[in-house]
Amino acid sequence: MRADHAGASSHGELAQTIASVRAPTSLRAYVEDQRRRHQPLRLRRRMTAASVVASVALSIAAAVTLFDFGPDAPTVVETAALAERPSSQATPRPSMADANLLDRRAQGVSYPNWQRGFGWRAVGARVDAVGDRRATTVLYAKGEKRIGYTIISGDPLPPPGGARTSVRKGIPFRYLQRGDRSIIIWERNGRSCVLSGRKVERGTLLALAGWTGVVSDYGA
Amino acid sequence: MERPLDPATLGDHLDRLYRAAYALCGSRSDAEDLVQETYVRVLARPRFLRSDEDIGYLLRVLKNTFVRQLEQRHRHPAAAFAEEAEQVEAHDPRPDEAAEVREVYSAIAALPDNYRDVLIAVDVAGLTYAEAARALRIRRGTVMSRLSRARVRVAERLTGAQPDEGRSEHAR
Numbered sequence: 022m023r024a025d026h027a028g029a030s031s032h033g034e035l036a037q038t039i040a041s042v043r044a045p046t047s048l049r050a051y052v053e054d055q056r057r058r059h060q061p062l063r064l065r066r067r068m069t070a071a072s073v074v075a076s077v078a079l080s081i082a083a084a085v086t087l088f089d090f091g092p093d094a095p096t097v098v099e100t101a102a103l104a105e106r107p108s109s110q111a112t113p114r115p116s117m118a119d120a121n122l123l124d125r126r127a128q129g130v131s132y133p134n135w136q137r138g139f140g141w142r143a144v145g146a147r148v149d150a151v152g153d154r155r156a157t158t159v160l161y162a163k164g165e166k167r168i169g170y171t172i173i174s175g176d177p178l179p180p181p182g183g184a185r186t187s188v189r190k191g192i193p194f195r196y197l198q199r200g201d202r203s204i205i206i207w208e209r210n211g212r213s214c215v216l217s218g219r220k221v222e223r224g225t226l227l228a229l230a231g232w233t234g235v236v237s238d239y240g241a
Numbered sequence: 242m243e244r245p246l247d248p249a250t251l252g253d254h255l256d257r258l259y260r261a262a263y264a265l266c267g268s269r270s271d272a273e274d275l276v277q278e279t280y281v282r283v284l285a286r287p288r289f290l291r292s293d294e295d296i297g298y299l300l301r302v303l304k305n306t307f308v309r310q311l312e313q314r315h316r317h318p319a320a321a322f323a324e325e326a327e328q329v330e331a332h333d334p335r336p337d338e339a340a341e342v343r344e345v346y347s348a349i350a351a352l353p354d355n356y357r358d359v360l361i362a363v364d365v366a367g368l369t370y371a372e373a374a375r376a377l378r379i380r381r382g383t384v385m386s387r388l389s390r391a392r393v394r395v396a397e398r399l400t401g402a403q404p405d406e407g408r409s410e411h412a413r
Contacts, residue, residue, distance in 0.1 A: 044259035
């Protein structure tokens, strides 16, 4: 707070309280990571036209190989791949207020605690930029298997091409299979959620995705 | 004359931006989300500014992102889990956070939009009256009058005094 508009001593104390708050370490790490990612932009501008053309061609070839080029599939599959990346943030803990939830939220939506009902425990978290969207992922593990639950910022993603649909309690869950990776995409609170894992049954993912903390959902 | 916003300097404003986000949301976890979303939007493409007030620009993006998030939540009614999540946020105090800090930021977040924005710009983000006026695109005198009222309301809320009749509290 500036001296030119400082008020009474109580106001000074208020200013001290406000200024005592610092950005958390996880946020600093995220911003630093984003800053580093955007530095190469300058280098890219120096590339020759030929190298740009070559890079684009390589990128298209890689995209065709990885994503089949179905409508919007790249975004969903790219998002699902975040489940393979290592944790970069603190492991979420069960919420003190509701054992069905973790203490981690993204876009105003809490992540579920699947340990009690399904045996999947939270083992880490990470935040990534996917295009101009932010993707917050909580990683879960059960034995050797591992899954990632990603919530994407912004408007919901369009349904991916080639996906099948399973409706539970009126909510459509889109299902994709890419190699040994199963992917479920659905909406919660107007956000796209992507749940994926390698060598995990589609039914398992659907049960997890459709669970709302109600006991009867356990057997689904 | 326009100049490009240098991504390398964005980290310099992080604490101020985080405080502003906390004051908007009234919750640390939502504030972290909001700041991350703001940086994603800012870094999505090169930005060119007409002045040297990076923090003023970032505050505008932060506010726009916050408003957009609110609109999206209103467009899409919360599902069962989301409703529970809001309750958790309200009743899940973090032991490492002083109650005093929570009360102050909650009091700011509960202000009507116009008062809250000015108080955030000046008292939270540390802009001068002139900078706040430019960032919020209002007159300097308006900044001063709204700030004065905003401070009174925060003080009333913190001391438990009843606000004057006819002044509706902002409902987020």
